[in-house]
Amino acid sequence: SQQGEEDPQALSIQEGENATMNCSYKTSINNLQWYRQNSGRGLVHLILIRSNEREKHSGRLRVTLDTSKKSSSLLITASRAADTASYFCAPRRGAQKLVFGQGTRLTINP
Amino acid sequence: EPEVTQTPSHQVTQMGQEVILRCVPISNHLYFYWYRQILGQKVEFLVSFYNNEISEKSEIFDDQFSVERPDGSNFTLKIRSTKLEDSAMYFCASLDREHADTQYFGPGTRLTVL
Numbered sequence: 001s002q003q004g005e006e007d008p009q010a011l012s013i014q015e016g017e018n019a020t021m022n023c024s025y026k027t028s029i030n031n032l033q034w035y036r037q038n039s040g041r042g043l044v045h046l047i048l049i050r051s052n053e054r055e056k057h058s059g060r061l062r063v064t065l066d067t068s069k070k071s072s073s074l075l076i077t078a079s080r081a082a083d084t085a086s087y088f089c090a091p092r093r094g095a096q097k098l099v100f101g102q103g104t105r106l107t108i109n110p
Numbered sequence: 111e112p113e114v115t116q117t118p119s120h121q122v123t124q125m126g127q128e129v130i131l132r133c134v135p136i137s138n139h140l141y142f143y144w145y146r147q148i149l150g151q152k153v154e155f156l157v158s159f160y161n162n163e164i165s166e167k168s169e170i171f172d173d174q175f176s177v178e179r180p181d182g183s184n185f186t187l188k189i190r191s192t193k194l195e196d197s198a199m200y201f202c203a204s205l206d207r208e209h210a211d212t213q214y215f216g217p218g219t220r221l222t223v224l
Contacts, residue, residue, distance in 0.1 A: 031211055042201055042217040043153065088153075097143065097155040097166060098203075098213055 002027050003099040004072075004089035012107040019079050021104040023072040023089030032065055033090045034074050037103070043088070046074075079108045112136045114216035116202050122222045123192055131187045131219045133202030141205040142185045143213060144177065146170070146198040153201065159185065192223045 004023045013019055023032070031050045035043040049056045049065045049072065056063045062075040072091075076083055086103040115134045123129050135142050144156040157167040159177055176188045185204075189196055199220050203213040 033212065035215075037153075043203075043215040045212050045214060048212055092211060097158055097168075098145070098153075099155065100153040102152060 002029065002091050002093065002096065003101055004032070004091050005101050006087065006089055006104045008104060009102060010105045010107070012109060013079060015079055015081060015108050015110050017079055019076045019083070019106055019108075021074045021087050021089075021106070023074070023091075025070050025072075025089075025091040027091070028093070029067070029091040030093045031091075032063075032072050033092060033098075034061075034063060034072075035088045035090060035100075036085045037088065038085045046087075076106075079106075081108050081110055084108045114202055114204055114214050116200075116216035116219050118219060119217065120220045120222070122224065125194055125223055126191050129189050129192055129221065131189075131200050131202075131221070133185045133187070133204075133216055134183055135185055135202065135204030136206070136214055137183070139204035139206045139214075141165075141207060141213075142177075142179070143203040143205070144187045145201045145203065145215075147201065147218075148195075148198045156187070156200075189221075192221075194223050197221055197223045 004025045007022045033048045034046040037043050047058045049063045060077045065072045088100050088103040090098045117132045142159040147153045157171045158165045174190045178186050199218040201218045202216040205213045
């Protein structure tokens with residue numbers, strides 16, 4: 001199974017602060033993806049990082065990948081109320097199914 | 111930007127009835143998936159579909175479930191005889207393996223079985 005385990009399970013911060021979420025996995029991968037889900041809605045793809053990359057940026061998002069430790073982190077800078085959601089990592093090989101963990105529930109307080 | 115669409119957004123049905131959930135994947139995508147999420151639980155994989163056949167299915171995807179790509183655009187999930195425990199959000203996703211490894215998800219169909 002290529003399930004990622006997100007940590008922490010829940011995170012509550014003030015608007016404007018940075019939020020860091022972590023992901024650990026067990027198998028070798030081609031890439032790792034992060035998704036966001038707003039309260040029972042569809043999953044939105046945020047960013048993909050390939051196994052030969054160590055860091056990637058997209059807007060306020062910064063993702064790191066350490067394949068030796070089988071871990072990844074997602075940093076959201078200057079958080080906004082609209083960032084309140086659950087965040088999931090998905091370590092993957094090829095076109096295989098995504099296996100989701102419980103995710104990190106992020107709450108941004110005004 | 112192209113997106114995956116799903117209809118209906120909410121389906122209410124009586125136990126034992128058949129339902130068909132519809133998805134229109136992104137047009138040049140080749141891989142298709144169904145996932146479901148029971149309220150308060152994880153998103154779970156149901157089935158993947160490629161080249162007009164099922165490529166993988168989970169334990170959840172028993173004989174009550176079937177998938178079909180009846181034409182060049184639609185991808186459907188049929189539940190033959192719904193049970194109360196089938197109540198969940200059902201998400202369709204599609205993937206264009208040639209250019210990226212990203213699965214794009216639709217907004218989901220909320221199925222309520224009474």
